[in-house]
Amino acid sequence: xxxxIDSLSAAIELIFSFDPDIYQIVFTxxxxxxxxxxxxxxxxxxxxVTMALNQFxxxxxIQHILNTLMAMPTVVIGLLLYGLFSRLGPLGHWGLLYTPxxxxxxxAILIFPIMMNLSITAVNSADPRLVPTLISLGAxxxxxxxxxxxTTRLAMLAALVTGFGRAIGEVGAAxxxxxxxxxxxxxxxxxxxxETSKGDFxxxxxLGLLLLIIAFALNFILSWLYSSxx
Amino acid sequence: MxxxxxxxxxxxxxxxxxxxxxxxxxIPAGKCVALLGENGAxxxxxLKVLAFLSRPDEGKITxxxxxxxxxxxxxxxxxxxxxxxxPYLLPGTVESNIQLALTLQGLAAKEHEQLxxxxxxxxxxxxxAQKLSNNLSGGELKRVAIARAIVYQPDILILDEPFSHLxxxxxxxxxxxxxNIAKQQNKTVIFSSHxxxxxxxxxxxxxxxxAGLTTASPxxxxxxxxxxxxxxxxxxxxxxxxxxxxxxxxxxxxPREIILSAQPLQSSMRNSFTGRLILIAEEEEYVRLTVDCxxxxxxxxxxxxxxxxxxxxxxxVCLSFKSTAVTVF
Numbered sequence: 121x122x123x124x125i126d127s128l129s130a131a132i133e134l135i136f137s138f139d140p141d142i143y144q145i146v147f148t149x150x151x152x153x154x155x156x157x158x159x160x161x162x163x164x165x166x167x168x169v170t171m172a173l174n175q176f177x178x179x180x181x182i183q184h185i186l187n188t189l190m191a192m193p194t195v196v197i198g199l200l201l202y203g204l205f206s207r208l209g210p211l212g213h214w215g216l217l218y219t220p221x222x223x224x225x226x227x228a229i230l231i232f233p234i235m236m237n238l239s240i241t242a243v244n245s246a247d248p249r250l251v252p253t254l255i256s257l258g259a260x261x262x263x264x265x266x267x268x269x270x271t272t273r274l275a276m277l278a279a280l281v282t283g284f285g286r287a288i289g290e291v292g293a294a295x296x297x298x299x300x301x302x303x304x305x306x307x308x309x310x311x312x313x314x315e316t317s318k319g320d321f322x323x324x325x326x327l328g329l330l331l332l333i334i335a336f337a338l339n340f341i342l343s344w345l346y347s348s349x350x
Numbered sequence: 351m352x353x354x355x356x357x358x359x360x361x362x363x364x365x366x367x368x369x370x371x372x373x374x375x376x377i378p379a380g381k382c383v384a385l386l387g388e389n390g391a392x393x394x395x396x397l398k399v400l401a402f403l404s405r406p407d408e409g410k411i412t413x414x415x416x417x418x419x420x421x422x423x424x425x426x427x428x429x430x431x432x433x434x435x436x437p438y439l440l441p442g443t444v445e446s447n448i449q450l451a452l453t454l455q456g457l458a459a460k461e462h463e464q465l466x467x468x469x470x471x472x473x474x475x476x477x478x479a480q481k482l483s484n485n486l487s488g489g490e491l492k493r494v495a496i497a498r499a500i501v502y503q504p505d506i507l508i509l510d511e512p513f514s515h516l517x518x519x520x521x522x523x524x525x526x527x528x529x530n531i532a533k534q535q536n537k538t539v540i541f542s543s544h545x546x547x548x549x550x551x552x553x554x555x556x557x558x559x560x561a562g563l564t565t566a567s568p569x570x571x572x573x574x575x576x577x578x579x580x581x582x583x584x585x586x587x588x589x590x591x592x593x594x595x596x597x598x599x600x601x602x603x604x605p606r607e608i609i610l611s612a613q614p615l616q617s618s619m620r621n622s623f624t625g626r627l628i629l630i631a632e633e634e635e636y637v638r639l640t641v642d643c644x645x646x647x648x649x650x651x652x653x654x655x656x657x658x659x660x661x662x663x664x665x666x667v668c669l670s671f672k673s674t675a676v677t678v679f
Contacts, residue, residue, distance in 0.1 A: 249438035252403050256432040257498070258424065258454040267450070271440055 131325035142323070146330055149288055149307040152220050156227035157284040164232045164283075165276055168239025169265050173251060183240075189233035194226075198293030201226050205297065218299035223307070226293035231283035238282060242275030243268060274345060281338050288334060352379040353415060354506055354538040355400060360409035362395060362562075369395045370406065370562045377540065377557075379414065379505070382532035384549030385542040387559035393542035394435060396559060397510045400540060401432040414505070428455050431504035435511040437495030439483035444475065447483055448498045455502040469501035473527060489520030496527065500537075507531055509541040513548060525552050546570070560600050565679040570648040571603040577678060586644040590620035593678035600679050605650045607675035610639065611668045612659055620673040623647070627665045630656070641667055 134142060171179065203209050205217040216222045246268070254267050269276055291309035298305030300314055308327045316324040355377040362370040369392050377383055377400075387393050398404040399411070402422050411418050413426060422430075439447050448469060452462050470476040473493045478486065486494060492512060500507060512528070513521050529552055532539040543549040549556060558565045560572055575584035582589045582601050589601060609615065614622055625643030632638075637656045639649045647669055651659075661667065 247438055249434060249436065250440075252398075253434070253438045253440075254454065256401055256403060256430070257451040258427045258456070258502070260424070260454075263454055267440075267454075 127321045127325055130322040131329055134322060134326040135329060142326060142330075144303055145306050145308055145311050145327065148220065148303075148305070149309070150334070152223050152294075152307060153227065153284050153288040156224045156287045157231065157280055159224065160228040160232045160235050160283055161276075161280045164235035165239045165269060165279065166265055168236040168279075169243050169268050171236070172240045172243035173264065173268065186233045186237050186240075190237060192230075192233075193292065194230055194290050195292035195296065197226050197230050198296035201229075201293065202296050217297065218301060218305060220298065220305055222297035223294045223305060226297050227287040227290055230290060230293065231286050234286060235279045235283045238279035239276060242272045242279065245275070246272050277345065278342060281342050285335055285338060289331065353377065353412065354379040354381075356410075356412040356415075357399075358410040360399065360406045360411070362399065362404065362406040364395065368562055370399065372396070372409070372562075372564050375557065375564055377538065378555070379538050380536050381554040382528065382539045382552060383541075383555045383557060384553035385540060385557045385559060386544070386546050386549045387542070388544060390561075391559045392562035393544075393559055394510050395562070397432075397508050397540065397542055400506075401430055401508050402427075403432065424456060428502055429505045431496075431499030431502070431507045433492070433495045433499050433507070433509045433512065435514060437491055439486070439491065439494065439498075441483065443480050443482055444470075444486070444494050444497075445479045447494065448501050451498045451501050457502060465501050465503070469497040472500065472530065473497040474523065489516050489523065492516065492520070492524065493527065496524075500531065504537070506538040506540065509539070511542050511544070513543060513545065521548075528552060558602075560602070560679070563600065563679050565600070565602060565677060570605045571608075573601050573645055574599060575601070577601075580673070582676070582678065584645055587623065589676055590673040591676035591678050592673050593676070595678055598678045602677045602679070603647070603671060603675055604677075605638075605648045607671050608647065608649045609670045610641075610649050610651055610655070610659065611670065614668045615670050617670060618672070619670040621676070622668065622670045624666060624668050627661060627663055627667055630661065630663060641669055643669060 171182065201222065202217070204211045205214065205222055206212055207217070216225070250268065250271055251264070254264050259267060289309060291313055294305075294307050295310045295313065298307065298310060300306050300310040308331050312324040312327050315321075315327075353376055355375070357372050357375040360370055360372040360375070361368065385393050385396060395404065399406055402418065413429065416426070418426065440450060445466060448466050449462055452465060457465070466479075467476075470479055473496050475490065475493050475497050478490055478494060483494070496507070496509070496512075509528070512524050516524065528539055528541065531537050532554075541549075541553075573582070573584045573589070575582055577591065577593065577596055577598050580591055580594060582591055589603075591601060609619070614624065623643035625641040625647065627639060628642050628646070629640035630637060632653075636650050637653055639651065639661070641647045641649060649669065659667075
């Protein structure tokens with residue numbers, strides 16, 4: 121028990137010592153996750169809204185695929201992209217392996233189905249009069265999508281935050297594609313895994329606490345936005 | 351006469367039930383048209399078809415003599431303003447809601463201010479411009495929704511049950527507004543109502559709708575049943591008609607065609623029923639009676655006739671009408 125409490129107090133000290141190495145890792149993690157979340161959102165939200173607004177053959181099949189992809193293990197995405205980005209892979213000449221870009225791509229792919237599904241749910245849960253009203257007022261397909269997103273923006277923001285939360289907590293693909301290179305591709309999750317295995321439990325715990333703080337802050341902001349909207 | 355709409359052989363099914371079946375319907379331009387019918391008659395469905403928010407399964411619709419096959423283009427959409435029975439305003443102010451309509455219609459930003467001001471003045475909602483949409487009362491909401499629908503100056507305004515759930519003050523305001531748009535602005539206004547008298551009071555023309563079918567007859571004395579060999583059986587009474595349309599399941603009898611008497615009449619009229627007077631209602635210029643003859647018949651007579659016949663509630667009376675007074679549909 122002493123070991124855990126001592127480690128916890130050492131971790132808190134580390135956090136408040138503002139060690140640049142720790143905050144470099146946090147910064148890398150946040151930057152990669154935000155970029156992945158924005159890229160995924162810019163594709164998944166319009167795709168989700170378009171799918172929700174239209175009836176077409178194969179819609180149920182796409183929904184099944186999305187549900188399946190939501191449950192896809194991150195190491196499988198890491199494995200597939202590793203095969204593509206490795207030196208001998210079809211995209212090996214792009215030189216993306218062990219770069220933040222590779223992690224961003226993996227995380228964007230990982231969170232795309234989550235964000236798309238949440239966007240579909242957001243539209244389906246919106247007031248059923250919204251779409252007929254916009255059409256009767258003259259909305260064309262593009263302006264219809266834009267105004268539906270605008271009206272359901274809080275739910276869309278929740279999709280973005282959920283995607284970001286999933287990306288920042290991801291470890292499998294980040295380890296395989298980033299390589300955990302210090303100061304370059306080392307993220308909070310890969311650092312926790314590495315430092316703990318090396319016996320530096322305090323550093324792992326400090327990063328874990330920071331990860332929890334980020335998750336808490338995101339949820340707090342989201343709750344505040346919902347309550348201020350009501 | 352310019353036709354705002356011409357509908358031909360329109361059929362629309364909803365959940366495997368035929369919700370609309372209209373062989374032919376013409377709505378002239380520049381008129382105020384009331385669409386009357388009971389709840390579930392298909393009024394909202396027909397209005398959504400006219401607003402091109404629902405597409406019929408079969409049939410042809412022309413809009414100002416133009417055949418419409420695919421979704422409306424911008425110019426055609428700009429001809430129609432639609433206000434739902436329960437209008438939906440987007441989050442934000444009244445003004446932002448009205449401006450959205452102008453933006454979606456692609457009208458130049460420099461025109462927005464003037465058009466918004468005109469729409470607010472016409473609907474007497476200028477004082478609500480900066481109010482949040484979720485803080486409006488029922489009557490205010492309907493008038494704001496009308497302001498939003500007319501701000502881009504459509505030729506046709508479609509209103510689904512505009513008077514429902516409103517108090518007398520707001521009903522009067524809306525009636526004035528509808529008349530103003532129809533008469534002074536010379537627009538085609540189509541509105542639905544289940545209140546026949548109100549519909550007749552402010553409209554130039556009436557479309558009666560029963561179970562998705564249009565009928566020329568007023569929507570009083572409408573009975574459901576089966577027709578066989580010119581005899582319509584409602585299950586309670588049998589009514590003679592001149593029609594032999596065996597596929598028809600409804601009849602309507604114009605209350606003005608029914609003769610009321612204290613004793614059975616010796617005449618050529620094929621239909622004669624005896625019943626009990628169960629309601630006497632005084633309208634503006636006439637008296638409306640309801641007589642229970644197995645089915646309830648509505649009869650319209652003058653106040654003088656009421657006095658002459660010395661009628662009172664519970665009294666037995668006789669009804670007579672010709673078989674030609676029976677509309678089968």
